Amino acid sequence: MTDVTDEWRGWREAVQAALYGDEGFYRRPEGPAGHFRTSVHASPLFAAAVARLLAGIARELDTGTIALVDVGAGRGELLTGVLAALPEGLEVVPYAVEVAARPPGLDPRIEWCAEPPAGITGLLFANEWLDNVPAEVAEADADGVPRYVRVRTSDGAERLGDPVAGADAAWLERWWPLSEPGERAEIGRPRDAAWARAAGCVAAGLAVAVDYAHVRGARPPFGTLTGFRGGREVRPVPDGSRDLTAHVALDACAAAVPYARAELTDQRTMLRRLGVGGDRPPLSLAATDPAGYLSALAAAGEAAELTARGGLGDFGWLLHRVGLPDHG
Numbered sequence: 001m002t003d004v005t006d007e008w009r010g011w012r013e014a015v016q017a018a019l020y021g022d023e024g025f026y027r028r029p030e031g032p033a034g035h036f037r038t039s040v041h042a043s044p045l046f047a048a049a050v051a052r053l054l055a056g057i058a059r060e061l062d063t064g065t066i067a068l069v070d071v072g073a074g075r076g077e078l079l080t081g082v083l084a085a086l087p088e089g090l091e092v093v094p095y096a097v098e099v100a101a102r103p104p105g106l107d108p109r110i111e112w113c114a115e116p117p118a119g120i121t122g123l124l125f126a127n128e129w130l131d132n133v134p135a136e137v138a139e140a141d142a143d144g145v146p147r148y149v150r151v152r153t154s155d156g157a158e159r160l161g162d163p164v165a166g167a168d169a170a171w172l173e174r175w176w177p178l179s180e181p182g183e184r185a186e187i188g189r190p191r192d193a194a195w196a197r198a199a200g201c202v203a204a205g206l207a208v209a210v211d212y213a214h215v216r217g218a219r220p221p222f223g224t225l226t227g228f229r230g231g232r233e234v235r236p237v238p239d240g241s242r243d244l245t246a247h248v249a250l251d252a253c254a255a256a257v258p259y260a261r262a263e264l265t266d267q268r269t270m271l272r273r274l275g276v277g278g279d280r281p282p283l284s285l286a287a288t289d290p291a292g293y294l295s296a297l298a299a300a301g302e303a304a305e306l307t308a309r310g311g312l313g314d315f316g317w318l319l320h321r322v323g324l325p326d327h328g
Contacts, residue, residue, distance in 0.1 A: 008150040008159065011225070012190065014238035015134035018153075020099050025240055026132075027100050038128050039210070039267070039312050040078045043302035047081025049274040054123050055087050057205050060324050065091040066205070067122035071198055072129030073098045076106045083107060093122075116201040124198060124207045130253065131211050131245045133194045136187045137225060138164050140178040149184070156237035175252045176219050184223035188249040192256035195318075199257045204323035207260070210267065212247040213316025220247070250316045260320040268313035271306055 019025050039046040058066045070079050073096035086092060094110045095117055096102075102112040116124060137149040141160055146169070148161040164172060168187050172178060176185040199207035214220060227234040229242035236244050254262035307313040 008152055008161075010148055010161070011137040011151055011238070012134040014151050014153055015244045018238035018240045018244060019132060019134070021240065023240060024099075025243055026098075038074075039306055039315070040074070040081065040127060043306055044081050044085070045276050045302050046271075046306055047078055048085040049271055049276050050078065050123075050125060051082045051085035051087070052274050053206070053208075054082065054092065055090055057123055057324070058090055061121060061204060063121070064089060065093065067093045067095065067117075067120040069095045069097060069116050069120055069122070069124040069201070071097045071116060071124060071126040072132065075100075075103045076110055076112075078125070078127060079110050080107060083109065095120075116198055118201050119203045120201055120205065121203055122205045124202050124205070126195075126198060126207075126209045126211075128211055130191045130195060130209055130248045130250075132243070133191045134244075135190050135246060136164075136168060137223060137246075138168070138172060138178060138185050138187055140181050140183045142181050144179045144181060146172055146178045146185075151238060153238050156235055156239075171252070175216055175249055180221075183221050185219065186223055186225060186246040186249075188252050191248055192252050195253040196256040199260065199320050199322070202320075202322045206324070207257070207320040207322065209248075209250065209253060209318040210315055211250065212245070213250040213318075214247055215249070215251040215264070219249075248316070250318045254318055254320075257320050260322045263317075263319045263321075265317050265319075266313065267315040267317055268307040268309065270317045271313075276306055 017024065020027075054066060054068055058064065068079065068082060070076075073079060076096050079094045079096055083092065083094060096110050096112050097114070097116050098112065099114065106112070138146045139149050139160060141147050146164040148164055149158050150161040151158050164187070168189060171187055171189045172185060175188065178185055195209060212224070214224075224247040225236050225244070226246070227236040227242040227244055234242055236242075238244060250264060254264060305312060
């Protein structure tokens with residue numbers, strides 16, 4: 001009898017089982033925060049910025065009640081932070097979209113669901129979600145022919161399979177062409193489809209994806225698939241013991257929502273637009289208000305981390321405006 005842990009399969013199937021299966025990584029009680037640190041965990045300034053973004057949408061829609069849908073909500077950390085940072089008078093209907101069970105003690109206002117609700121008016125926000133949508137991996141063989149990479153569940157060993165064909169081949173040709181032997185790519189077609197479905201839930205407002213990202217013309221030549229466990233980067237082995245992630249072709253995701261105007265920018269630019277600057281407080285404040293100076297200095301350090309070049313500030317932001325006036 002064949003040991004199922006040693007069977008060879010495509011990376012998309014392997015990651016799906018490892019992350020989202022009955023005993024998958026994302027169903028573990030410690031949640032993603034037990035293994036890696038996102039902007040949400042780095043500082044409450046991130047949630048406060050999202051709260052300001054949400055308030056701005058409410059003003060554009062001229063409404064005092066607005067929905068906030070957090071796709072890939074972890075254990076509800078972002079929603080909890082946003083609810084704490086809301087301006088007075090704004091009523092928010094919050095939804096957490098997550099495969100794991102609802103954590104104990106979560107704010108009862110938050111509705112926990114497996115899929116985004118349809119027809120929302122407000123903000124759909126997907127922070128580090130698309131990088132965990134499973135995708136096939138392709139590698140160019142010795143003749144430059146892209147082939148599917150097959151992986152063994154037990155140890156992450158790889159071998160080349162059949163040539164990439166059909167819609168996957170068309171996606172590679174358009175978005176991430178491979179030609180030189182050894183070049184690799186993650187075929188982002190499932191991410192495009194996932195994002196189109198999520199953004200399609202917004203009847204009026206804004207759909208935002210924030211993630212590790214790249215665009216055509218600057219693709220990494222050997223792909224980005226990797227693993228994280230216990231706060232450290234590790235080999236990508238699809239055995240359920242670690243996170244498995246790959247950067248997102250956000251330009252392809254943008255094209256998957258043709259009815260809504262798209263903006264692609266980076267986190268540094270977007271957070272500065274939302275009031276997260278990172279400038280140090282004047283030293284003179286230390287003499288007049290020492291406690292205030294220390295508080296402002298700590299906030300400046302957190303803001304600097306969220307907007308740092310070579311770090312969190314390089315995250316891609318994809319924004320789709322739906323039923324809102326065009327800006328610019």
